[in-house]
Amino acid sequence: MKRVKHLFLFSSLLIFLSGCSALPVLDPKGPVAEAQKDLIVWSISLMLIVVAVVFGLFAFIITRYRERPGHDSHEPDEMEGNKWLEIIWTVIPIIIVILLAVPTVKTIYELEEAPKSSKDKEPLVIHATSANWKWFFSYPEQEIETVNYLHIPEDRPILFKLSSADSMAALWIPRLGGQEYNMAGMLTEIYLQADEPGVYQGRNANFTGKGFTKQQFKVYAETPEKFQNWVNKTQDEAPALTQVKYDELLLPGHVPRQTYSSTHLQWVNHAKNAEYAIKARERQGYDSEEAESH
Ligand SMILES: [Cu+2]
Numbered sequence: 001m002k003r004v005k006h007l008f009l010f011s012s013l014l015i016f017l018s019g020c021s022a023l024p025v026l027d028p029k030g031p032v033a034e035a036q037k038d039l040i041v042w043s044i045s046l047m048l049i050v051v052a053v054v055f056g057l058f059a060f061i062i063t064r065y066r067e068r069p070g071h072d073s074h075e076p077d078e079m080e081g082n083k084w085l086e087i088i089w090t091v092i093p094i095i096i097v098i099l100l101a102v103p104t105v106k107t108i109y110e111l112e113e114a115p116k117s118s119k120d121k122e123p124l125v126i127h128a129t130s131a132n133w134k135w136f137f138s139y140p141e142q143e144i145e146t147v148n149y150l151h152i153p154e155d156r157p158i159l160f161k162l163s164s165a166d167s168m169a170a171l172w173i174p175r176l177g178g179q180e181y182n183m184a185g186m187l188t189e190i191y192l193q194a195d196e197p198g199v200y201q202g203r204n205a206n207f208t209g210k211g212f213t214k215q216q217f218k219v220y221a222e223t224p225e226k227f228q229n230w231v232n233k234t235q236d237e238a239p240a241l242t243q244v245k246y247d248e249l250l251l252p253g254h255v256p257r258q259t260y261s262s263t264h265l266q267w268v269n270h271a272k273n274a275e276y277a278i279k280a281r282e283r284q285g286y287d288s289e290e291a292e293s294h
Helices: 002-021 031-064 083-110 224-237 243-249 276-283 288-293
Strands: 124-131 134-139 144-147 149-153 158-164 169-173 177-182 188-192 198-204 216-222 258-260
Touching (some): 031 083, 031 177, 031 188, 124 169, 124 177, 144 224, 149 224, 158 177, 177 188, 216 224, 243 276
Parallel strands (some): 124 158
Antiparallel strands (some): 124 134, 134 144, 158 188, 169 177, 169 198, 198 216
C-alpha cells in the first residue's frame, strides 16, 4: 500500500515537472522573453529558498519544543528584547527585498528599449490594433495591413505601437515576451524580437467579453529575405483596404485572416481617436445594446 502511494506521488511529480517544460513562457524564442524568463526563475528560486528555511525552522521548532513526557508544563524564561536577533530579522528581509528589486527594476528599464543584442538594427514598426474580437497589424513603412496574423523578420527588434478600437485589450506573444495593454485613445509601446524563424502563438490577454477566447493570431518569424518577399508579394497582389471595408471589419465578431496593400492609418489612428469605432458602427446601423441582449 505504501509503495503504491509513493508511486502515485512520484508519477504526479513527474507529470507536474514535464508539464512545466511545455509552458511557452519558460521556453523563450527571443531576448525579451529570455530576460523575463531569467527574472521569473531568479525570483521563484529565491522565494523557494525563503520557503525552505521558514518551513525547516517551523518543523524544527514544533518538534523540539512540543509538549512531551518529561517536557510538559515547561514555562520559558521571561525575555525582553535581543539586540542580535532583532538585527538579524531586520537585515535578512532587507537583503531579500534588494535581491528581488534590483534585477526587477533593471530588467523593466532595459525592456523599455530595443534589445541590446540588436541595438544597431533599425526596428520594424508595426501598429497592433485590437477590435472586438480581432487584431489589425499595420506596417506603415511597407504600407500593408494584415488581420489576425503577422509576418516579422527574425533577429530584428519589432516596435509594436498598441491601441484599441474599443475594449481595453492586451497583446501577448508568450514565446517573444510578456503582454502590454491596448487602449482606445492611447498609445503604448513594446519591443519584441524573435531570435529564430518559427510560428508563434499570440493572443489577447485581457478579458473583453464573449469573443475573447478566440481573439488569437499567429506570428510568422522568418529570415529577412523571406520577409521581404512576403512584403513585396503583398504590395503587388493584395487589394487596398477601403474605409467601407474597414468599418465593416470593426463590427464586433470574428473575421478570417486578411491581407491588404494599404493601412487604416490613412484615415484613423485609434490611439488618437477613441470614438471612431462607435461612430463607424452607428453609420452601419449597428445597435450595441440590441446585440448584447441576444
Ligand atoms: Cu490607458
